[in-house]
Amino acid sequence: MTPAPTVTWPIASLTGEEAINALFDFRVSFWNSLHHELHAVARPRPAPATASSEEMPEAARTGWSRGVEAYRPLARRSLLFDEGLAALGAVLSPLDDDSSLEKVLIAPAVAAALEAAAPAYRLAGWPSHQREAQMFIEQVTPLVERHGAAIAAPLAASYGARWEGLVPVDVVRDAGPPGNAHTTTRPRAHVTIAATDPRQQGLAALEVLFHEASHGWDATVEDELTRAARSEGRVIPRDLWHAVLF
Numbered sequence: 001m002t003p004a005p006t007v008t009w010p011i012a013s014l015t016g017e018e019a020i021n022a023l024f025d026f027r028v029s030f031w032n033s034l035h036h037e038l039h040a041v042a043r044p045r046p047a048p049a050t051a052s053s054e055e056m057p058e059a060a061r062t063g064w065s066r067g068v069e070a071y072r073p074l075a076r077r078s079l080l081f082d083e084g085l086a087a088l089g090a091v092l093s094p095l096d097d098d099s100s101l102e103k104v105l106i107a108p109a110v111a112a113a114l115e116a117a118a119p120a121y122r123l124a125g126w127p128s129h130q131r132e133a134q135m136f137i138e139q140v141t142p143l144v145e146r147h148g149a150a151i152a153a154p155l156a157a158s159y160g161a162r163w164e165g166l167v168p169v170d171v172v173r174d175a176g177p178p179g180n181a182h183t184t185t186r187p188r189a190h191v192t193i194a195a196t197d198p199r200q201q202g203l204a205a206l207e208v209l210f211h212e213a214s215h216g217w218d219a220t221v222e223d224e225l226t227r228a229a230r231s232e233g234r235v236i237p238r239d240l241w242h243a244v245l246f
Contacts, residue, residue: 023148024191024209025166026141028133030097032089033172034114034121036192037129039085040174042068042075047174060120067117070109079176079192086184089192093170125173129195133171136195136205143206151210159217164188167213171195181208189216214245221245 040047056064079085091106101111156163169191175181180194191212193200200208221241229236237243 032092036172038071042071063116064120070113080182132195183215
């Protein structure tokens, strides 16, 4: 790859709370968590349920069933590679937990499914999912405070880039296959990560955060590899660009 130019990276000197505030915007969003939960339980190979609906009022159970059924066609689509689902997550992420979806620019059928399922989720899933997400953030925050600036500066520079402000990170119960963490890149990098996946705890969580954020430079890596391969008359493996991120 072409050597990256020297980059003056203004966050490199920050430490502690300043560093984490300059790198990641951790979010625990009711509506985006519900969206991911419905996708998880409606998939052809559903994620295990984490809460029982037996004690719910009848109306809540009915609403949950309606939401899951409405999500079955969506659950056959990838949270990462389907542009519509990626856009949906980006829209839901910044909403307040008690926001109405009435004026949110999403498909009416999807809004109706989320609204129908919301009462049951508030009762039977959200309390524990919210708590688990907050625990994940509390565990990874000291690692970002200690190591984040030192990692991010050379990482961004290796792509000839700057760290472009806060990277949104939604922490949910289930972030979907294949790895229970993914990053959408339009209009910019937006990470979603599962709170309790054993592969993403401790220092592994720190690595996953920066790996996922690196997907914001996917196009840079792919273009450089393609250019280099053409100049050498070689064919490169399809997923070499992903291996470079690791």
